[in-house]
Amino acid sequence: MKRRKISAVCAVLMSAVMLSGCGRLTYDDYVVPESDEAPLTPVANNCIENNYEGTAPTKEETKEVYTSSDGLCRIENKNSYFDVTLDYENGSYKDVGAAYAEAILLARPDYGEMLEQYLYENINSVANGTKEDYSEIEKRVMTFYTGLDDDYRQELEGFAEKLGDKDIEFKQDGKLSRDEVILMEFIPDALRGTACSAISANGNTTATGERITCRVLEWQLGSENQLCQAHSLVHYKNGEKSFTSVTYMGFFPILTAVNKNGVLLGELDVGSSDAEYTCEGKTSYTYAMRYALENMDTAKECAEYMAENSKRFPYCVNILATDKNDAFIAELVVTDKEGEGETVIRDGNTKLNKKLKWDDTNYICSVNSFSADGNTDKITYNESNLIRWNKYNRLFCGQKDMTLERFKELMTCEKINDKLVNIRGEGLVHMVIADYSTNTLQAILTGTEGVIDSPEFIDLGSWE
Structure with a gap:
C-alpha cells in the first residue's frame, strides 16, 4: 500500500477534537493546567498515512472446501474469512440450518469451545456479577426464539439440534448446549x-x-x-429473497448485509x-x-x-x-x-x-x-x-x-x-x-x- 503525506487530514482531525466533549462545543474558555510533564499526545501524532491509490482490494484464494452431506451448505476457507453458501432452493429452512451446523463442524471442529468462551464473556459482562444464575438470560432467549417467524425458528432449530448438546443448558464447560446456540443468534437483542x-x-x-x-x-x-x-461472508441463495451477509460464522440474522x-x-x-x-x-x-x-x-x-x-x-x-x-x-x-x-x-x-x-x-x-x-x-x-x-x-x-x-x-x-x-x-x-x-x-x-x-x-x- 502506497503512503503519502496527509497533513491536511491531521489538521481536520485536530479541528474535530477541538469541537468535541461532554456537551461542550468549543474549548475557548478552557485553561490548560500547569504540569511538569504534558500528559497529552498531540493529535497530529495520531495520524497514519494510508494511501490506497492504485492498490486493489485483496482477492483471497480458497484454501479448503467443506460441504454438508446433503450439499445445502458449502464453506470455502479463505485466509481471512469463511465464504459460506446456504441453499434454500433445494432444502427446507430446517434442513439448511442442520447443513450449516454440519459444515461448520467440518471447517472448525473447535467451534463449540471457541464460541462458548466468547458467548460467556458477553453474558457475564451484563450479568451484574451473578455468574451461574442465567435465568434472566434464558428468559430473554426464549422470548425472542418463540417470537420468530416459523421459517426462521425451524432454521434455528435444525442448526441448534445439530450443533448443540441437548443434555446441558447454560453452563460454561467447553461445549455448546442447544440453548447456548440459540442465544448466540440474539446477542444484539439480548446482550447489546x-x-x-x-x-x-x-x-x-x-x-x-x-x-x-x-x-x-x-x-x-x-x-x-x-x-x-469466525469472519464469514454468507450467501443466502433463496431466489428473490437472496442476500449476502458480512457476519460471523453461524449467525443467521443481520449485522451488515446487502440484498x-x-x-x-x-x-x-x-x-x-x-x-x-x-x-x-x-x-x-x-x-x-x-x-x-x-x-x-x-x-x-x-x-x-x-x-x-x-x-x-x-x-x-x-x-x-x-x-x-x-x-x-x-x-x-x-x-x-x-x-x-x-x-x-x-x-x-x-x-x-x-x-x-x-x-x-x-x-x-x-x-x-x-x-x-x-x-x-x-x-x-x-x-x-x-x-x-x-x-x-x-x-x-x-x-x-x-x-x-x-x-x-x-x-x-x-x-x-x-x-x-x-x-x-x-x-x-x-x-x-x-x-x-x-x-x-x-x-x-x-x-x-x-x-x-x-x-x-x-x-x-x-x-x-
Whole structure:
C-alpha cells in the first residue's frame, strides 16, 4: 500500500477534537493546567498515512472446501474469512440450518469451545456479577426464539439440534448446549454492547457519480479475539429473497448485509433511557432486518418497515439503510417514555439536534445516538459519540469528486490508540464499504492480531 503525506487530514482531525466533549462545543474558555510533564499526545501524532491509490482490494484464494452431506451448505476457507453458501432452493429452512451446523463442524471442529468462551464473556459482562444464575438470560432467549417467524425458528432449530448438546443448558464447560446456540443468534437483542458508525456519500459528490456507503461494526472481539477467527461472508441463495451477509460464522440474522437489489442494512446500538431492560412482548430487530432484506426492494421500504415495527423491538437502535439512489438512518424509538422522542426516518435534509453541526447534505452519518431534532440527546453529552460525529463532519463534508481510494484513506487515517476516541477503535470487527459504481463489497476484517494501523481491504465480490 502506497503512503503519502496527509497533513491536511491531521489538521481536520485536530479541528474535530477541538469541537468535541461532554456537551461542550468549543474549548475557548478552557485553561490548560500547569504540569511538569504534558500528559497529552498531540493529535497530529495520531495520524497514519494510508494511501490506497492504485492498490486493489485483496482477492483471497480458497484454501479448503467443506460441504454438508446433503450439499445445502458449502464453506470455502479463505485466509481471512469463511465464504459460506446456504441453499434454500433445494432444502427446507430446517434442513439448511442442520447443513450449516454440519459444515461448520467440518471447517472448525473447535467451534463449540471457541464460541462458548466468547458467548460467556458477553453474558457475564451484563450479568451484574451473578455468574451461574442465567435465568434472566434464558428468559430473554426464549422470548425472542418463540417470537420468530416459523421459517426462521425451524432454521434455528435444525442448526441448534445439530450443533448443540441437548443434555446441558447454560453452563460454561467447553461445549455448546442447544440453548447456548440459540442465544448466540440474539446477542444484539439480548446482550447489546456495540459501538458502531456509518457514513454514505451520494452520487453528487463522488467521482463516479454513484453512491459509496461505509459501515463500521465495533463489538467485543473476545479475550483471545475469538470473533476474528469466525469472519464469514454468507450467501443466502433463496431466489428473490437472496442476500449476502458480512457476519460471523453461524449467525443467521443481520449485522451488515446487502440484498440482490443493492439494499444495505446495518444496525447501530443506541440503547434506551429505561432503567430496566424488558423483553416482554418484544421481538428480534436483527431478524426483522433480515425479513426486510428478503422481502423489500429499496432502502426506503426497509427503513419504513423497521420504523413501523419499532415498538416491537427491545432496544432503541439506528438502522442504516442505503441503496443506489437513497440513504436513510431509521432512528427507532422503542419506548413510550416521555423524552425519548419519536421514531423518524432521517435523511440528509432532516433537521438535526440543534447542538449538532453537519456541513454537507451530500453525506449522511450515524453514530451510537439519535441525531434528529427532538429525539433523545445521547450525542452532545456523550464524548465518544460527539467526537466521532465531528470527525466524520470534518473529514468528509465538503469533499468533492470523492474517489473510493480517497474514501478509504479518510476512513483509516488514524492510528489505533485506546486513549483516544477514533473512528476505528480497538473493538473494530469489520468495516464494510459498498461501491455502487461496481455493485461490489470490500471490507477490513480484523485478524487475530487485533486492529492494526494500516489494514488491507478484502475484495468480497458482487452482491448481484
